Amino acid sequence: MTGAxxxxxxxxxxxxxxxxxAQVAFELFRREGFDKVTLDDLAAAAGVSRSTFLRYFGTKEDAVLGAFDGHDRRVADALRxxxxxxxxxTALRRALDTVIERYHVDPAGSLETTRLVRDTPALCARHLEKQYSWRPALSEALAGRAGAERPTLAQSVRAAAALDCLNVALDHWLASDGHQDxxxxxxEAFASLAAG
Amino acid sequence: MTGAxxxxxxxxxxxxxxxxxAQVAFELFRREGFDKVTLDDLAAAAGVSRSTFLRYFGTKEDAVLGAFDGHDRRVADALRxxxxxxxxxTALRRALDTVIERYHVDPAGSLETTRLVRDTPALCARHLEKQYSWRPALSEALAGRAGAERPTLAQSVRAAAALDCLNVALDHWLASDGHQDxxxxxxEAFASLAAG
DNA sequence: TCGTATGTGAAACTGAGTGTCACGCTAACC
DNA sequence: GGTTAGCGTGACACTCAGTTTCACATACGA
Structure with missing residues (x-):
């Protein structure tokens, strides 16, 4: 077991x-702006080589968005x-509490991260892409709940819509500087789509 | 008026x-794969310089996705x-007929384009990003219909959900090789979210 | 005919991401 | 205790996307 x-x-x-x-990168991004900071800057600030930095995060964006890794699995598990x-x-709404939790634990940090992502086109796009990749896991979890092998079209739509609700809610939350609940x-977002 | x-x-x-x-690029992408084709390849195949190619399309992806430009304005207009x-x-569903039209006019071409986009991560991401940028226009059109200045949270959610319906429907259509209607x-996608 | 607009090509440059190789440290093995 | 294997790291070269700059050429208006 020593090996393990x-x-x-x-x-x-x-x-x-x-x-x-990630911490060092985040500070730098917030101070200078995501696009102004090069990989060399990041490496220098963190005291490692560019190679090493890229080994930890495959891309510059991942230094910020890596925090969201695994969300899909967590939400899918919560769903099941x-x-x-x-x-x-309702199950989708409750499963998203898993994600919301993070915003309760560290509201200030979450607010800053969210703002950085929304204000940076490159980050926003990558985040979108990452979230898009969650959908299959969510639809399949819905299918599994229903004892089916493959998700139905309706299940795929609901999974996608649930994530939209999250995004829109986050947008409004961000616009209120975190003051709204x-x-x-x-x-409210979930209620506005009264799905069965 | 000669000037105009x-x-x-x-x-x-x-x-x-x-x-x-765009036509030349599409053929090349389909034949070789999007990632294998460089800007130099595209320029050479089209008989122009790399500079010129990039003047027509800001990015490689836009050579494919440029076809979708203006969709947001068209759908928003249809909505109004x-x-x-x-x-x-219902209004959102009907407004999307504007988009669907393209798939009726040239089903085979649309199928190939859609497949290329879905099968190429870079294109898929860009497409997602582009579609994401349509949402404000759609929500604002909904707000305008209601005589309001700013869209409500519910309107933003519905606009986003409508686009998801489109995407999921397209996914299933693609999976059926264009055989399904x-x-x-x-x-069906719209019906699965019975929103008011 | 003489500017002047604009489209094009050539080339240099920046920066992201990939791949390779050599070094050094640590931990297992004889 | 010395050796060896594995792994993290740094250095470097490379490809390619996208930006910028400059020069040229063509065509149109004064």
Missing amino acids: ARTNTRDIARAAVRAEL ARPAGEDEW LVALLD | ARTNTRDIARAAVRAEL ARPAGEDEW LVALLD
Whole structure:
């Protein structure tokens, strides 16, 4: 088991370095603007080589958006954990609490990150792309709940719409500088599409 | 008025060249794969310089996605043209007929383009980004219909959801190799979110 | 006929991302 | 204890997208 344990400590160390690099990058991006900062700047600021930086984050955008990795799995798991009788729209709404949690834990940091992403076209696009890749996992989780193999068209639509609700709610939350209640906004968004 | 007329003929010529370049690019992309083809390849194939190619299309992706330019304005206009009493969800559904039209006019070409876009991550991402930028226009058109200045949260959500319906319907249409009826798929998608 | 607009080509430049190789450290093995 | 294998890192060269600049050429208006 020493092998496994060793690997584990290495992974923990890697995660720590990754978090550190992300932190440094975020500060720099906020101060100078995402586009003004080059990979060389990031590497220099973090005290590593460009190569190393790119090994931790495949792209510049991922230094910011890496925080969202795994959200799809978490939400899909939450979805599967919902009671079987619950209608899909409600189950989706509840599953998104998993994501919202992050905004409760660190509202200020989340606000800044969200603002940086929305204000930077490149980041916004990448985030969109990443979120788009969540949809299959969500639709399939819905299908699984229903005991089906493949998601129906309706399930795919609902999964996509749920993510839109999240985005629109976040937009409004951001526009209010975090003053409005994100949960209330998300509830309102979900209510505006009265899906079965 | 000669000045205006001259400008007009120039614009027409430009549009023709643009269409020609797009055609050449599309063939090359389909044959070799989007990522294998460089800007130099495109320029050489089209018989122009790299500079010129990039003057017609700001990016490589736009050589394919430029066809979708202006869709937001067209759909928003269609939305505003719907009867005032019509509920928003129905109006959105009808406004999307503007987009669907293209798929009726040239089903085979549309199928190939759609497939190329879906199969190429870079194109898919760009398309997503472009479509995302349509949302404000759609929400504002909804707001305008309601006599309001700014769109409500519900209107933003509906606009986004409508585009998702389009995307999901297109996905299923593509998966069926164009055999299923796109209009029926879109209707089904809209029906699965029974919004007011 | 003489500018002047505009479209094009050539070329240099920046910056992101990839691939390769060599070095150094640490941990297992003899 | 010395050796070796594996892994993280840095250095470097490379490809390619996209920007910018400049020169030329053509065509149109004064």
